[in-house]
Amino acid sequence: MAKTKLDWLKEAKALGLELTSKDKIADIKTAIEVASAKPSKLSAEAEPKSITPTAKAGKRSKKAFEEAETKAAKEAKKQASTDEAELVPEPKRGPAPKARSRLQRRGKGYKNVYAKIDRSQSYELSDALKLMIETATTKFDSTVELHLRLNVDPKQADQNIRDVVALPHGSGKSLRVAVFAPPEQHAAAKEAGADTVGEADFLTKLDKNQLDFDVLISTPQVMSQLGKYAKLLGPKGLMPNPKSGTVTNSVAEAVKAAKAGRVEFRVDAQGIIHVGVGKVSFGADKLAQNVQAVIDAVKAAKPASVKSGYIISAFMATSMGPSARLSL
Numbered sequence: 001m002a003k004t005k006l007d008w009l010k011e012a013k014a015l016g017l018e019l020t021s022k023d024k025i026a027d028i029k030t031a032i033e034v035a036s037a038k039p040s041k042l043s044a045e046a047e048p049k050s051i052t053p054t055a056k057a058g059k060r061s062k063k064a065f066e067e068a069e070t071k072a073a074k075e076a077k078k079q080a081s082t083d084e085a086e087l088v089p090e091p092k093r094g095p096a097p098k099a100r101s102r103l104q105r106r107g108k109g110y111k112n113v114y115a116k117i118d119r120s121q122s123y124e125l126s127d128a129l130k131l132m133i134e135t136a137t138t139k140f141d142s143t144v145e146l147h148l149r150l151n152v153d154p155k156q157a158d159q160n161i162r163d164v165v166a167l168p169h170g171s172g173k174s175l176r177v178a179v180f181a182p183p184e185q186h187a188a189a190k191e192a193g194a195d196t197v198g199e200a201d202f203l204t205k206l207d208k209n210q211l212d213f214d215v216l217i218s219t220p221q222v223m224s225q226l227g228k229y230a231k232l233l234g235p236k237g238l239m240p241n242p243k244s245g246t247v248t249n250s251v252a253e254a255v256k257a258a259k260a261g262r263v264e265f266r267v268d269a270q271g272i273i274h275v276g277v278g279k280v281s282f283g284a285d286k287l288a289q290n291v292q293a294v295i296d297a298v299k300a301a302k303p304a305s306v307k308s309g310y311i312i313s314a315f316m317a318t319s320m321g322p323s324a325r326l327s328l
Contacts, residue, residue: 114322122327129284142280142319148273149312158303162266164245165297169286170261172279178213192255215258217246
């Protein structure tokens with residue numbers, strides 16, 4: 001028996017379709033067929049895929065399935081660690097610390113003597129030395145330092161200033177002088193006050209890295225034997241050099257000069273010379289003579305390529321003490 005329109009409407013109502021008698025039977029039938037049809041291929045693809053690992057196309061062996069399982073386990077572990085990291089709350093951080101200036105980090109004693117120096121003023125040599133003696137903060141006998149900034153380029157061979165100067169009152173340091181020379185000069189070196197004198201036995205000490213000296217003096221004829229010790233002596237500033245007066249045939253005179261207070265000065269990469277000119281205990285008068293000797297030696301070493309503005313600025317300071325600008 002054929003279904004009537006009323007029968008189709010009842011069936012549509014049972015499927016939850018809101019249709020009326022005004023609708024055509026063909027439209028009612030189509031709506032019922034769509035509502036009662038099975039899920040389409042599109043809806044099936046929208047469902048979440050299974051995480052069961054499968055082998056790639058063409059690889060159906062047991063090894064292929066094991067590789068797929070291992071890869072899936074790694075991805076699951078990575079995802080789990082990511083989820084765990086997201087759950088950990090970020091630690092609370094306070095305000096960024098404010099950096100203190102170098103003066104603020106100094107001790108109370110340093111701040112007290114620092115206040116005695118006017119940073120905007122250039123002091124005469126006598127006044128600067130009095131300040132250095134007054135502001136020495138160490139318990140030991142501080143070294144008075146002279147710092148000269150020069151208008152030179154150390155990369156240029158003729159402007160790489162290096163020389164020695166004999167301080168009239170010495171440097172205040174007790175230097176250990178070693179002499180590496182032929183046997184005929186050993187007696188003269190010992191008489192001049194050398195602490196260590198030798199030739200083959202001296203090289204044996206160097207082989208054992210024994211550097212029990214502060215100044216090394218050598219003669220030109222034996223300098224070639226020190227070549228293999230350049231890496232040992234060079235970084236410590238102990239390698240003899242003709243410019244510093246430590247390679248000479250007059251060994252006795254070089255020893256006396258080193259013991260009397262001869263100091264070496266050399267411009268650094270920034271074009272500055274740093275040299276100690278004595279101890280605070282020397283007093284202002286002796287220190288002034290030593291300072292003047294260094295300044296005269298630096299001026300005498302002025303390169304011909306530098307026409308004017310040779311010494312840009314000069315400062316004096318003591319060991320661990322504040323500095324003062326010097327008026328030249």
